[in-house]
Amino acid sequence: MASNPKPRVAIGGPKQGRIDMANVLGAFGLKRWGTASSAPNFGFDSNPPFRIASGYGTAIYYGDLVRMNNSATGFVEQWANGDGSTATKILVGVFLGCRYNSLSQKKSVWNNYWPGSDANGDVEAFVCADPNSLWVAQAGGTSAATQTTIGQTVDVKASPTGSTTTGISGMLLDTANAGTSNVFPLKIVNLVTTPPGANGTDLTTANNYVIVAFNNQQYKALLGV
Numbered sequence: 001m002a003s004n005p006k007p008r009v010a011i012g013g014p015k016q017g018r019i020d021m022a023n024v025l026g027a028f029g030l031k032r033w034g035t036a037s038s039a040p041n042f043g044f045d046s047n048p049p050f051r052i053a054s055g056y057g058t059a060i061y062y063g064d065l066v067r068m069n070n071s072a073t074g075f076v077e078q079w080a081n082g083d084g085s086t087a088t089k090i091l092v093g094v095f096l097g098c099r100y101n102s103l104s105q106k107k108s109v110w111n112n113y114w115p116g117s118d119a120n121g122d123v124e125a126f127v128c129a130d131p132n133s134l135w136v137a138q139a140g141g142t143s144a145a146t147q148t149t150i151g152q153t154v155d156v157k158a159s160p161t162g163s164t165t166t167g168i169s170g171m172l173l174d175t176a177n178a179g180t181s182n183v184f185p186l187k188i189v190n191l192v193t194t195p196p197g198a199n200g201t202d203l204t205t206a207n208n209y210v211i212v213a214f215n216n217q218q219y220k221a222l223l224g225v
Contacts, residue, residue, distance in 0.1 A: 029169020
């Protein structure tokens with residue numbers, strides 16, 4: 001049996017004395033962090049639900065980004081790979097579950113993800129669209145997101161897809177292509193460094209955790225620095 005890797009001890013700077021392990025890839029989409037406005041966060045659980053068209057066949061997972069569909073019908077859809085490079089694809093917010101009349105169960109059901117079918121009629125989608133909300137996400141790519149990425153805008157990778165077992169998103173940040181684009185949906189505002197030694201807090205290896213805010217979103221459109 002292979003032995004566990006020896007923890008690395010960081011030397012110098014603010015990390016002196018910390019024992020860090022390399023970050024482990026385990027995407028979860030976007031997870032609530034807080035708000036840039038004063039508490040309480042008025043955007044969570046207070047907006048009327050958005051809608052998913054009953055015939056929309058793509059699964060949407062808890063923590064996925066969503067946008068308005070291409071047909072200007074007012075329905076939301078999952079954010080797809082490449083949407084961040086298109087000025088007309090504007091972020092609505094983060095998907096936090098849904099409610100619909102189930103064809104198979106013959107009743108109204110709550111689900112933390114939309115499976116892509118089984119609805120009799122349109123689906124109520126609960127989306128946090130608070131323009132001041134802050135979120136934690138995992139950086140994708142082969143290197144860590146560093147101090148120099150703070151202030152840059154970033155798109156997401158819509159793959160790997162989420163889990164049908166847990167309903168949790170698999171979206172990662174496309175930090176390798178972070179920059180100053182005004183059409184990217186998110187902006188990096190900070191790095192996660194605590195608790196020491198926890199997954200995602202090692203700033204020297206790939207897949208660390210960062211804090212993001214909405215950028216090109218229906219309530220605001222900003223630029224990276």
